[in-house]
Amino acid sequence: MSRAETTAGPGLQDTGQEQRLALPASRRARAVWTLGLFGSELLIVFRRVRTLALLAVLAGVPVLVGIAVRIETHDGSSVGGSDGGGPAFLEQISNNGLFLAFASLAATLPFFLPMAIGVVAGDSVAGEASTGTLRYLLVAPAGRTRLLLAKYASVLTFCIAATLVVVLSAVVVGFSLFPVGDVTLLSGNTVPLSDGILRGLLIALLVASSLIGLGALGLFISTLTDSGIGAMAATVGLLITIQIVNNIPQLHALQPYLFPHYWLSFADVMRAPVIWDGIVKNLALQAVYAAVFGSAAWARFSTRDVTS
Amino acid sequence: MALIQPAQPEAREPDGGRRGRKTLRYAVPAAVVGVTAATIGLVPALADSGDPSLPSLTAEQLITKIAASDTQTVDGTVKISTDLGLPSVLSGGSASGLFGGAVAPTGLSSSGSSPADPQRQFTQLLIGSHTLHVAADGQDRQKVSIIEPAAEYSVIHNGSEVWAYDSSSNEAYHSALPAQDSTAGAHRQLRAQDFPATPQAAAEQILTTAQGTASITVDGTAKVAGHSAYELLIRPQHASATTVDSIRIAVDSKTGVPLKFTLQPKGNGKAALDIGYTKVSFDKPSASTFAFTPPKGVKVTEGRDAARERKAPEAKSGFGEPTVIGSGWDTIAVFQGKGALPSGAEKNGKGGAAAMLGGFGKQVSGSFGSGTLFHTRLVNVLLTQDGSIYAGAVDQSALTAAANAAAR
Numbered sequence: 001m002s003r004a005e006t007t008a009g010p011g012l013q014d015t016g017q018e019q020r021l022a023l024p025a026s027r028r029a030r031a032v033w034t035l036g037l038f039g040s041e042l043l044i045v046f047r048r049v050r051t052l053a054l055l056a057v058l059a060g061v062p063v064l065v066g067i068a069v070r071i072e073t074h075d076g077s078s079v080g081g082s083d084g085g086g087p088a089f090l091e092q093i094s095n096n097g098l099f100l101a102f103a104s105l106a107a108t109l110p111f112f113l114p115m116a117i118g119v120v121a122g123d124s125v126a127g128e129a130s131t132g133t134l135r136y137l138l139v140a141p142a143g144r145t146r147l148l149l150a151k152y153a154s155v156l157t158f159c160i161a162a163t164l165v166v167v168l169s170a171v172v173v174g175f176s177l178f179p180v181g182d183v184t185l186l187s188g189n190t191v192p193l194s195d196g197i198l199r200g201l202l203i204a205l206l207v208a209s210s211l212i213g214l215g216a217l218g219l220f221i222s223t224l225t226d227s228g229i230g231a232m233a234a235t236v237g238l239l240i241t242i243q244i245v246n247n248i249p250q251l252h253a254l255q256p257y258l259f260p261h262y263w264l265s266f267a268d269v270m271r272a273p274v275i276w277d278g279i280v281k282n283l284a285l286q287a288v289y290a291a292v293f294g295s296a297a298w299a300r301f302s303t304r305d306v307t308s
Numbered sequence: 309m310a311l312i313q314p315a316q317p318e319a320r321e322p323d324g325g326r327r328g329r330k331t332l333r334y335a336v337p338a339a340v341v342g343v344t345a346a347t348i349g350l351v352p353a354l355a356d357s358g359d360p361s362l363p364s365l366t367a368e369q370l371i372t373k374i375a376a377s378d379t380q381t382v383d384g385t386v387k388i389s390t391d392l393g394l395p396s397v398l399s400g401g402s403a404s405g406l407f408g409g410a411v412a413p414t415g416l417s418s419s420g421s422s423p424a425d426p427q428r429q430f431t432q433l434l435i436g437s438h439t440l441h442v443a444a445d446g447q448d449r450q451k452v453s454i455i456e457p458a459a460e461y462s463v464i465h466n467g468s469e470v471w472a473y474d475s476s477s478n479e480a481y482h483s484a485l486p487a488q489d490s491t492a493g494a495h496r497q498l499r500a501q502d503f504p505a506t507p508q509a510a511a512e513q514i515l516t517t518a519q520g521t522a523s524i525t526v527d528g529t530a531k532v533a534g535h536s537a538y539e540l541l542i543r544p545q546h547a548s549a550t551t552v553d554s555i556r557i558a559v560d561s562k563t564g565v566p567l568k569f570t571l572q573p574k575g576n577g578k579a580a581l582d583i584g585y586t587k588v589s590f591d592k593p594s595a596s597t598f599a600f601t602p603p604k605g606v607k608v609t610e611g612r613d614a615a616r617e618r619k620a621p622e623a624k625s626g627f628g629e630p631t632v633i634g635s636g637w638d639t640i641a642v643f644q645g646k647g648a649l650p651s652g653a654e655k656n657g658k659g660g661a662a663a664m665l666g667g668f669g670k671q672v673s674g675s676f677g678s679g680t681l682f683h684t685r686l687v688n689v690l691l692t693q694d695g696s697i698y699a700g701a702v703d704q705s706a707l708t709a710a711a712n713a714a715a716r
Contacts, residue, residue, distance in 0.1 A: 110433045186458075186478075190599070190601060257463050267459075271460060288344050299336060303333060
């Protein structure tokens, strides 16, 4: 894509000169270079119409959930049946708009959010390869490792951005459609709204970090092929397969090793006392996935032939 | 420098070196996988190793220690695993005689009640694994929460009030305790359907039964939830028909609080009931733990008062107080039915339930006529033609024998 060239081009020349001029300060120059590379990667990701469309869809989920709950509970009845079907936290929304943020995260975390990450991560390297811009990026004296790191950093930034989009949209919709006040935790204890908002921020952070494993997996798949669409489809397909396996009771022996297994552990933040076991397991699992597939992506990308 | 360094050194290397480097690089993810697998394998093994060495105690001393324990405050996480070999549909029904309680087949008949009703919630503990959070501060304040994925069900007893809150349906249940007798009533209410939610409750129930009818020995030590504990082994004696092989109770060496309770049925396999703390502290839980004010918009179901509540299930299912045959471990509880086996008259009630139960049970006959026998790893239940129910932790022949004796 020509956009990649134009954004990467000037940065390449600038920093090249800088490095030649300031040899002793090469370390600092390298840092600047890396930042420049990261910046241009971010621009590539966030300027895409595709990315904006993904974010718009994510922002739409809380709006839909909020309006649906509002209509359903307009006459004072509860959402759905009395047995509490649907995503977690759904029942609490009509009493406290803040819960729309948690319900939206619980609703988007199984598929919507990771699908968006899968598209961005899968496209990161393979997309450049398929449009023929990858070799231009590699002409720059950045090294493949650093290019890969910049790509992964931009994927992680997208994880945070996507989560924040869901949360912010949910907070805006929730606060405008429903009453807001003291927060009743899952355990029945009541805490002030400020405490609830802090817990909400922690939850957003946990949800964003739940996606780093998938980000690394997508990046690895992306280094395997020269087809951007292929890498995206493979990542999203793998995600769906794993989510299905994660829900088949007969395969329970396998499930603790699947990256989405502890995703919903973020809800444990809303208990009193907070149960950290699942959260810690989730973060550890994501770190392992990031390490394994990140290094696999590095092994593949740093040794492969780039022909396009 | 950066310019002189080749950006891709491997590009200029001969093919052989490149392949070697490639393999070397793929060794990194492989090594990460290896290290992770080793950590998963080794860490629990290391953590478990070595039972603590404690001064030896006789069984009598240990039981005295349990009885003398004055620990009133607790805050911990309990894991309950039940493996009765029940078909999951019957969770409410057939095993309810487990600890002598007369519970209506909740899973089948109480579909109209509030989801926050304790009766409806605690029967789910009869199947599978559950995590509970338990907090207590003396006799007046207790809280038990069943931890569910992204939801929680809590029963909170604070003074003269009992609240239950079900977060998944956002409904609450309230019942006031009779003032004069609040502690005793609360105790009963909190333990809900007499299903022991904590190792203490289970140990208390068993130790009263076991006095004089079982061999009780101290069998080594163990580490439970980070605490050093004595293991008390109880084996039923003079009881030929019981399905219980042995019961193991781990007792905290410092406080004398039972930390883990394991019930092993006859025959091999997993424990039928395993209740143990995975994390426990004996510090006083903060007062806010027991505070509950129903949030705005939460539907509150008012419960009947505690005394009537206990009678309700029996009345509802048409059975009176059970009569008891035998003693000790061979005890069989008999619920006399009113009239014949429920027919199709009550369409959604017992009639439908009985038809469904018939599919799971085994038809047996004897001089009492014919009946349906439901077998689990721990409890057997015989439902006879005339509508009586024989239930107990005894083998199947003991039940039919009891029914035969009653028919004579």
